[in-house]
Amino acid sequence: MRHRVVIIGAGFGGIRVARGLQGADVDVTLVDAHNFHTFQPLLYQVATAGLDTDDIAYPIRGIFRRSPVAVRVARVTAIDIEQRIVSTDRGEPLAYDTLVVAAGTVSHDFGIDGVAEHALPLKSVSDAVAIRNHLLDRFESAAIDGMQPGRLDVVICGGGPTGVEMAGGLRELYDRVLEHDYPELPVAEARITVVEMDDQVLPGFADHLRDRAAATLRHRSVDVVTGVAVGQVDAGVVELDDGRRLAADTVVWAAGVRAAPVAELLGIELGRQGRIVVGPDLSVPGHPELFAIGDIAIDPDHPLPQVAQPAIQGGRHVAAQIRRRLDGRDTEPFEYTDKGSMATIGRNEAVTEFPNGWTLAGRFGWLAWLGLHLVYLMGFRNRLNVLVNWAWNYLTYDRASRLLAPSDDD
Ligand SMILES: Cc1cc2nc3c(=O)[nH]c(=O)nc-3n(C[C@H](O)[C@H](O)[C@H](O)COP(=O)(O)OP(=O)(O)OC[C@H]3O[C@@H](n4cnc5c(N)ncnc54)[C@H](O)[C@@H]3O)c2cc1C
Secondary structure: OOEEEEEEOOOHHHHHHHHHOOOOOEEEEEEEOOOEEEOHHHHHHHHOOOOOHHHHEEEHHHHOOOOOOEEEEOOEEEEEOOOOEEEEOOOOOEEOOEEEEOOOEEEOOOOOEOHHHHOEEOOOHHHHHHHHHHHHHHHHHHHHHOOOOOOOOEEEEOOOHHHHHHHHHHHHHHHHHHHHHOOOOOHHHOOEEEEEOOOOOOOOOOHHHHHHHHHHHHHOOEEEEEOOOEEEEEOOEEEEOOOOEEEOOEEEEOOOEEEOHHHHHHOOOEOHHHOEEOOOOOEEOOEEEEEEOHHHEEOOOOOOOOOHHHHHHHHHHHHHHHHHHHOOOOOOOOOOOOOOEEEEEEOOEEEEEOOOOOEEEHHHHHHHHHHHHHHHOOOHHHHHHHHHHHHHHHHHOOOOOOOOOOOOOO
């Protein structure tokens, strides 16, 4: 019987494992709860009506159309690591010889009261559409029922790249599009606030880039509140630990993540944020047949950031290790190459930090950000669509995707 590899998750990591095994003497099954791969770095653009969902999502079967990879669209519900069987909510259980867990993360509320009930996460395509719908619905309500305190205001909890990009994109949507769509509403007075518990936004970036990002946000009329944590979220209000209360009908939660629940199905001891603890070769200690990569995994001796590159490089590495084992060779340790970090604050402004310490900001940083995101997007059609949309948005100041998407009962 051929060696059977099951990969859980068709995100940045899982796709690279499956691709890396093409041509190998193995049967590969790739399982994902969705039938598409999501390019999460551009989710905020769907939430702020700059792009549509199918610009940033790509059908998994399309990626592996001409390859023997078997795709199963189903949610993993149980894993028996002794019997080596993965069960899903649809179809027969899948037996494996090697299992790769690449199921990413889910939004984490850190136990803060009211987050789950009143804040909108930004982790998936449906989250992004839910935020866009919610925002547009607030504007329609204001147009019909009149303004109430906080009706058009937004509080974004978390000043990392997601929070900063969301705030910048939102301000552009408000000032350049919705202000003209709703001339009767005081859109310019709507407050968009980013709350970050660290002493500056973009933790992990060089200090001067963090200061520049905060200054740009403020210049673009985004309130930046730093050095204080969110204490509680109620309907229409965010309460900060220092007692301040920020009224806002829309609260976006971009403050943290924890491992996807799949990690708990393994029945092994987990690390920080419920992540799967791996050794130097990315396999689970004591279980050489079990690998974990990307956001869901952590090597406590070499923790990596939960961004796309560790997942991409980890996926390639694990495919290579599976091949080595099949050839009777030992596995090698994973060596991560840092490719830097970047975040955009909106039109003509981004901050980029290279591994050698060089930095780029402003228009050049923004062009680098645009180029890199286009390169890593899945599929030529999506790249072209995104490029055309960006050019259109840039030249016309328009946002074509500001539809209130119909819900199931429409
Ligand atoms: C809003 C946002 C913005 C970001 N911006 C950037 C950025 O600018 N740059 C950057 O480098 N990184 C960014 N990231 C982080 C980056 O997207 C992640 O680090 C990366 O996606 C991790 O890849 P992964 O393969 O580990 O998991 P993911 O890409 O999250 O893929 C996990 C897959 O597992 C599937 N899955 C989960 N549970 C199950 C189950 N039970 N059964 C079946 N399938 C399951 C999911 O459907 C998903 O397809 C951003 C993330 C978010 C949320």
